[in-house]
Amino acid sequence: MKLASLKHGRDGRLVVVSDDLAWCAAPPPMYPNLQSVLDDWERAAPVLEGVALSLAHDAVPHARFHERDAAAPLPRAYQWADGSAYVNHVELVRRARGAELPASFWHDPLMYQGGSDQFLGARDPIAFHDPAWGLDLEAEVVVITGDVPQGATREQALAAIRLVGLVNDVSLRGLIPDELAKGFGFVQSKPASSLSPVMMTPASLGDRWQDGKLHGTLNIDLNGQMFGRVATHVDMTFDFGTLIAHLAKTRPIIAGSIIGSGTVSNRDAAGGPGWPCAQGGSGYACIAEQRMVETILTGAPSTPWLAPGDVVRIDMLDDRHHSLFGAIEQQIVAA
Amino acid sequence: MKLASLKHGRDGRLVVVSDDLAWCAAPPPMYPNLQSVLDDWERAAPVLEGVALSLAHDAVPHARFHERDAAAPLPRAYQWADGSAYVNHVELVRRARGAELPASFWHDPLMYQGGSDQFLGARDPIAFHDPAWGLDLEAEVVVITGDVPQGATREQALAAIRLVGLVNDVSLRGLIPDELAKGFGFVQSKPASSLSPVMMTPASLGDRWQDGKLHGTLNIDLNGQMFGRVATHVDMTFDFGTLIAHLAKTRPIIAGSIIGSGTVSNRDAAGGPGWPCAQGGSGYACIAEQRMVETILTGAPSTPWLAPGDVVRIDMLDDRHHSLFGAIEQQIVAA
Numbered sequence: 001m002k003l004a005s006l007k008h009g010r011d012g013r014l015v016v017v018s019d020d021l022a023w024c025a026a027p028p029p030m031y032p033n034l035q036s037v038l039d040d041w042e043r044a045a046p047v048l049e050g051v052a053l054s055l056a057h058d059a060v061p062h063a064r065f066h067e068r069d070a071a072a073p074l075p076r077a078y079q080w081a082d083g084s085a086y087v088n089h090v091e092l093v094r095r096a097r098g099a100e101l102p103a104s105f106w107h108d109p110l111m112y113q114g115g116s117d118q119f120l121g122a123r124d125p126i127a128f129h130d131p132a133w134g135l136d137l138e139a140e141v142v143v144i145t146g147d148v149p150q151g152a153t154r155e156q157a158l159a160a161i162r163l164v165g166l167v168n169d170v171s172l173r174g175l176i177p178d179e180l181a182k183g184f185g186f187v188q189s190k191p192a193s194s195l196s197p198v199m200m201t202p203a204s205l206g207d208r209w210q211d212g213k214l215h216g217t218l219n220i221d222l223n224g225q226m227f228g229r230v231a232t233h234v235d236m237t238f239d240f241g242t243l244i245a246h247l248a249k250t251r252p253i254i255a256g257s258i259i260g261s262g263t264v265s266n267r268d269a270a271g272g273p274g275w276p277c278a279q280g281g282s283g284y285a286c287i288a289e290q291r292m293v294e295t296i297l298t299g300a301p302s303t304p305w306l307a308p309g310d311v312v313r314i315d316m317l318d319d320r321h322h323s324l325f326g327a328i329e330q331q332i333v334a335a
Numbered sequence: 336m337k338l339a340s341l342k343h344g345r346d347g348r349l350v351v352v353s354d355d356l357a358w359c360a361a362p363p364p365m366y367p368n369l370q371s372v373l374d375d376w377e378r379a380a381p382v383l384e385g386v387a388l389s390l391a392h393d394a395v396p397h398a399r400f401h402e403r404d405a406a407a408p409l410p411r412a413y414q415w416a417d418g419s420a421y422v423n424h425v426e427l428v429r430r431a432r433g434a435e436l437p438a439s440f441w442h443d444p445l446m447y448q449g450g451s452d453q454f455l456g457a458r459d460p461i462a463f464h465d466p467a468w469g470l471d472l473e474a475e476v477v478v479i480t481g482d483v484p485q486g487a488t489r490e491q492a493l494a495a496i497r498l499v500g501l502v503n504d505v506s507l508r509g510l511i512p513d514e515l516a517k518g519f520g521f522v523q524s525k526p527a528s529s530l531s532p533v534m535m536t537p538a539s540l541g542d543r544w545q546d547g548k549l550h551g552t553l554n555i556d557l558n559g560q561m562f563g564r565v566a567t568h569v570d571m572t573f574d575f576g577t578l579i580a581h582l583a584k585t586r587p588i589i590a591g592s593i594i595g596s597g598t599v600s601n602r603d604a605a606g607g608p609g610w611p612c613a614q615g616g617s618g619y620a621c622i623a624e625q626r627m628v629e630t631i632l633t634g635a636p637s638t639p640w641l642a643p644g645d646v647v648r649i650d651m652l653d654d655r656h657h658s659l660f661g662a663i664e665q666q667i668v669a670a
Binding site (some may be wrong): 010039076077078079081084110111112113114115116117127129133150152164172175180181182183184185186187188190191192224247248249251252253254256258335 | 374418449450468485486505515518520521522526589590591592670
């Protein structure tokens, strides 16, 4: 089942979307938005699955679905907790500044509490304010959970995953060092993130959802050029069950919480950081990583941060080369 | 105007509460919970003020209001961002571990993004899991905002404050050092906080709301003994307008965001950390601070962290010694 929220008010208007993303149908009125479904998943999911089946058989009123009409599936959420499951990414960041990776980072997940009061739609522009802020994209996988009890095991956490999708976790690299030094996490350096137009249930992903990981290739394009072709199931040190259990160690997690994987990052065959797409490599899921590789190779970064006019595109295709979640495609616009 | 949410479902049931906290009346059905009011404040506030006036004149159906029936005014919120406005507190924490306070801390607010998916009611027990987690209270002032545009000035931020109340920002001191070392902020070390039964509009606070600060004495009792009598308007380096503007520097803030002052903390007349209540001082708003003073004075802390059976009480009285926001009174219970 694929779900989306059309732009409407503060919470959007929930629709069930056809597998090919061409059509959408309205759910019954007791489920006006996605949060209302997450609040009542046991009863709501079968109802929506029925709508999806009817939609697949043209047996329900439907309309064209346009990704540009989509708000974030949850335009505001009660939680956004973002992990750093691809430890390779963290190691690279540290190596670029000459710092060693603590051994604990391989078994104790890094995670930050992000702002969840606003998620941008997949085609919403990203506001550019100040070149010194160092605007970057971060392509990640996200899940939305149901209620998770405090102290949940990895298996309980996995069973509570309701939906899977993509996120562009917009970051302000120029503001991160000062906030990291304070130790209190990210406040100003993480403006609103953007969610994919559509989110899918784990069951509907079939073999692409295994062991708490999304199996596929994340396509990241910058201004129409390949920027990254990274595998989301490779080098993911902590699966989503482990990330959710980490968050639930000391408190319950309430339905509608969005959990992120952190920037997807793959090693190359030799265990190194690989090469940019322009040099035949599989590239990266954020500009920072490409700049780190440039720094390691040549002593200085050469790829600039995002600037007005740039277009970021993040997408994942199925075996027939159709988009799974719809594309995040955002232009950078001077504020 | 005083507002509360009675325990009911995931969002509580909104009621308007009389000034003396004895009675409550239901708002019109289009405002079933506090978030629906915050989403539509310009239209909703006058309607609710009308209910409050009718309640004051016995001109509307009403029922007894019991603080024990109150959920958190927002049992789940879209944002919880907690400052450290009482820099004295931060300086004490650092002094106890021999670290210097960076000069920037006096003009650049410390703030962390907290988990907002669950707020406990004022009489809900606090679960005790592991003595090594070092369970502590933190008595603070909070405000709930309307929509705040990105880049808002302090004045714009002040104008967007809808409600004022108290919070017990429960902290797990034993887990904080490791999370601080990671630099990604607090995830496991901050379980759900508890909000006061009632929140008040700034206008209804009269002289007690000035310059973006709550003027009053926060009474903190531990097991029926005075633990702290701290002035919320004293030594507050950053007022709420400054805290909100800090958060809004790089992104808008959506209605229903809860912003915290950080642990209230006063210097004594000599500029020092003062004395515990038991020794005639005005005490502290968290156990950590008392332990820090003990460490500075004697080399080691003597006050234990919270344990099952302990009762924490946080309250603020008006000039007639009536509770302004109702009392947070929570027992620690073994999980």
